[in-house]
Amino acid sequence: MGAPKQKWTAEEEAALKAGVRKHGTGKWRTILSDPEFSAILHSRSNVDLKDKWRNINVTAIWGSRQKAKLALKKTSLTPKLDGRTPVIPKHDGRTPVTPKQDGRTQMTPKHDDNTIALSTAPQNDEVVDAKPLAISSGTMQASGSKEPVARLDKLILEAISNLKEPNGSDRASIASYIEDQYWAPANLRKLLATKLKFLSANGTLIKAKHKYRITPNTPVSVPKRSPKLLLEGRQKGSPKAQKKEINILTKSLVDADLSRMRGMTAQEAAAAAAQAIAEAEVAIAEAEEAAREAERAEAEAEAAQVFAKAAIKALKSISTSAMSIIMLRASCKS
DNA sequence: TTAGGGTTACAG
DNA sequence: CTGTAACCCTAA
Numbered sequence A: 001m002g003a004p005k006q007k008w009t010a011e012e013e014a015a016l017k018a019g020v021r022k023h024g025t026g027k028w029r030t031i032l033s034d035p036e037f038s039a040i041l042h043s044r045s046n047v048d049l050k051d052k053w054r055n056i057n058v059t060a061i062w063g064s065r066q067k068a069k070l071a072l073k074k075t076s077l078t079p080k081l082d083g084r085t086p087v088i089p090k091h092d093g094r095t096p097v098t099p100k101q102d103g104r105t106q107m108t109p110k111h112d113d114n115t116i117a118l119s120t121a122p123q124n125d126e127v128v129d130a131k132p133l134a135i136s137s138g139t140m141q142a143s144g145s146k147e148p149v150a151r152l153d154k155l156i157l158e159a160i161s162n163l164k165e166p167n168g169s170d171r172a173s174i175a176s177y178i179e180d181q182y183w184a185p186a187n188l189r190k191l192l193a194t195k196l197k198f199l200s201a202n203g204t205l206i207k208a209k210h211k212y213r214i215t216p217n218t219p220v221s222v223p224k225r226s227p228k229l230l231l232e233g234r235q236k237g238s239p240k241a242q243k244k245e246i247n248i249l250t251k252s253l254v255d256a257d258l259s260r261m262r263g264m265t266a267q268e269a270a271a272a273a274a275q276a277i278a279e280a281e282v283a284i285a286e287a288e289e290a291a292r293e294a295e296r297a298e299a300e301a302e303a304a305q306v307f308a309k310a311a312i313k314a315l316k317s318i319s320t321s322a323m324s325i326i327m328l329r330a331s332c333k334s
Numbered sequence B: 001t002t003a004g005g006g007t008t009a010c011a012g
Numbered sequence C: 001c002t003g004t005a006a007c008c009c010t011a012a
Helices: A010-023 A028-033 A046-077 A114-119 A133-143 A152-163 A171-181 A188-202 A239-262 A266-297 A302-332
Strands: A205-208 A211-214
Touching (some): A010 A046, A028 A046, A152 A171, A152 A188
16 A cells, blocks of 8 residues: 555656657557656556556547447437347447558557447448548639648747747747747637647646647657748738638648548547547638638639538538447447 | 556545 | 546457
8 A cells, every 4th residue: 555546747757758659559668668758657567557548538539429329329229129138338449540640660560440340330421431532632823822821739839839838838828929920710719729638648748737749759840931921921910811811720630630541540530530520620610710711702712612511521421430430330339 | 578467445 | 516627458
C-alpha cells in the first residue's frame, strides 16, 4: 500500500507521446530504453506506457463527439428487444493507434478486414468514398492564387515559437498572434481550440495548465515562412475573397485528413476519422455558410459554389463513415 | 513483450 | 453510485 495511485504527470505524458511519435506505437520497451524518455519515465514500465497510451487514445476519441453518440446508443438499445444479449455499453476494444507520419516502410502489414466489416455497417458509407476530393484538387484555382495553403498547425507552432514564452502560450495569446499576423476566419477560435486539442493529443504540443508548449523533440520547421501570404493574401474587405479563403482552408483540412487516411489501416483510419469529426464539424459549418453565400451572390461565384458543395459532401462522407466505424466497433464488441 | 480483458482506487 | 484512470493478469 505504498503506492496508492501514481498519476501521470504532464511531462510523463508528453514524453510518452513524443516517444510514440518517434518510435511508433507498440515500441514501449524501445521508448523506455530511449535515454531521452527514460529520464522522465524511469518509474514507468512498458506496460504502464501501453496502458497510458490506451487511456490517452480512448479519452481523446471519446472526448470530442462520442459522449453524445454513447448516449444515443444507450437510448436506442433500451427498446423492447429483450431477446438481445445484455450488451454492456462499455469501452469498445479500441486499439491504440499510431499517428505516425514518417514514411515508415514497414507499415503494419496486418491488413485489417475491418474495411470489410465497415461495408457491412448499417450505413452505406465507406472510407473509399473519399474520391470527391479529386474535384477539390482541380477546383483549387478558383481562388486565383494557388498559394500553398498553410496548415493551421504550422501557424500554431509558429505562434508559440515566436511568442517565446518560457511557460508556453495560452489559447488567447496564440489566437491574438495569428489574428495579428494573418487575417483569420471569424471562427478562428473554434478551429484553434480543435487544433490545439489535436496537437496536444498528437504529442506535438505539451499542454500544461492552460499553456501550450511545443514538444522539445518536435523539429520546428516554422519560422521560415514569409509574411502574410498564408491563410490568404487578399484584402479582407471583399466578402467574395473571404468566401474563397474559407474554401481554401476547408480544402486543406479535407486533403490533409484524407491523405492521412489513405495510407492507413482501417484501425488507424478509424481513429483519424474520429479526430476528423471535430474538424469536419467546423469545416462543414463553414462550407455550408460559404455555399449559402455563394448562392445568394450567384454572380461569378459558381466555381466557389461548386467547390463548397463538394467540400460539404466530402466532409459529410468523412464524418459519417467515421461514425459508422466507431459505432460499429462500439456495438459489435461484447 | 505486447495487446487486450479485467480489477481496483479515486473523483465527481 | 458511476465513470475514469492506474494497475494487474494472461494469452499469444
